[in-house]
Amino acid sequence: MLNRLILPALMAAALPAAALDINSMTQEERAVFGAEVRSYLMENPQVIMEAVQALENQQAQAQAQADLTLVTDHAKAIFDDGFSYVGGNPDGDITIVEFMDYQCGYCKRAYGELEKLFAADGNVRFIIKEFPILGDQSLLASRYVIAAKQLEGAEAYKPLHDALMTFNGDITLRALRRLADTYGLDSTAIEARMDDDAVTQEISQTRALAQQLRVTGTPTFVVQDEMLRGYLPHDQLRAIIEDKRKL
Known part of the structure; x- marks a missing residue:
């Protein structure tokens, strides 16, 4: 689950837009990319928690907005x-x-x-x-x-x-x-x-x-x-x- 959430953010930060389509990579390019991502995360494990926290904040904001709409609609x-x-x-x-x-x-x-x-x-x-x-x-x-x-x-x-x-x-x-x-x-x-x-x-x-x-x-x-x-x-x-x- 964490990989699906964090990997796109890391890709966006580390690669140019044209290189973000992982489906267009060769098998060798995927292996190199995966190794680079793993190495980065091992050296910077705090990134995982930062990404999870950012996701939780986004979800909380979305929930608050949805609740506000519900309360308004059923006041x-x-x-x-x-x-x-x-x-x-x-x-x-x-x-x-x-x-x-x-x-x-x-x-x-x-x-x-x-x-x-x-x-x-x-x-x-x-x-x-x-x-x-x-x-x-x-x-x-x-x-x-x-x-x-x-x-x-x-x-x-x-x-x-x-x-x-x-x-x-x-x-x-x-x-x-x-x-x-x-x-x-x-x-x-x-x-x-x-x-x-x-x-x-x-x-x-x-x-x-x-x-x-x-x-x-x-x-x-x-x-x-x-x-x-x-x-x-x-x-x-x-x-x-x-x-x-x-x-």
């Missing part, structure tokens, strides 16, 4: 879908969107970092996208909290969400009922709503959006116009937000 569904929970400061100058799953260990770690961020910065708008991709327990939890939100609003959703983000046991109906009782919620009504088409539609729309954005894992964040895949610590989130505010 309405990302930032204003009409059903996802909106917290933090709804009028904040920076918006963070998170695609999350209640069984995702990195989502649970990110939860603590996000809470720390919101406590320190009161000008961040936060949107939660329920994206259950890690099995039946994930789906059960999402259906339950979405049903609670549809029945009793954000005031019911957020405590359940927070509790599940710090919950380490199996997610069962029994466990969810205990959580509902803790917050004075009517679990019977919530359970009756869980399989409603309106709940299914929310999950389906978020999954369709994730597919359009090429989101395949959790947590995945959208911060203003940028997509960030994977866990981010508090300090890194703060730095990204401050950079966005300078734009």
Whole structure:
């Protein structure tokens, strides 16, 4: 793989344009050229890492541009879908969107970092996208909290969400009922709503959006116009937000 990536760059730097067609070389010329390239790389091994780094930088830039286009094209569904929970400061100058799953260990770690961020910065708008991709327990939890939100609003959703983000046991109906009782919620009504088409539609729309954005894992964040895949610590989130505010 490295040879296919690095050899053309070395050829371009070392040979005139007319000599770059390796297919036009004789067998002897190819052997000489190969020996020269090998000798150069043995004497200058750092060139390999420089070429790999340059390639990675190009790929990262291309990915960032592709993500920017995706976010722009799907901005309405990302930032204003009409059903996802909106917290933090709804009028904040920076918006963070998170695609999350209640069984995702990195989502649970990110939860603590996000809470720390919101406590320190009161000008961040936060949107939660329920994206259950890690099995039946994930789906059960999402259906339950979405049903609670549809029945009793954000005031019911957020405590359940927070509790599940710090919950380490199996997610069962029994466990969810205990959580509902803790917050004075009517679990019977919530359970009756869980399989409603309106709940299914929310999950389906978020999954369709994730597919359009090429989101395949959790947590995945959208911060203003940028997509960030994977866990981010508090300090890194703060730095990204401050950079966005300078734009």
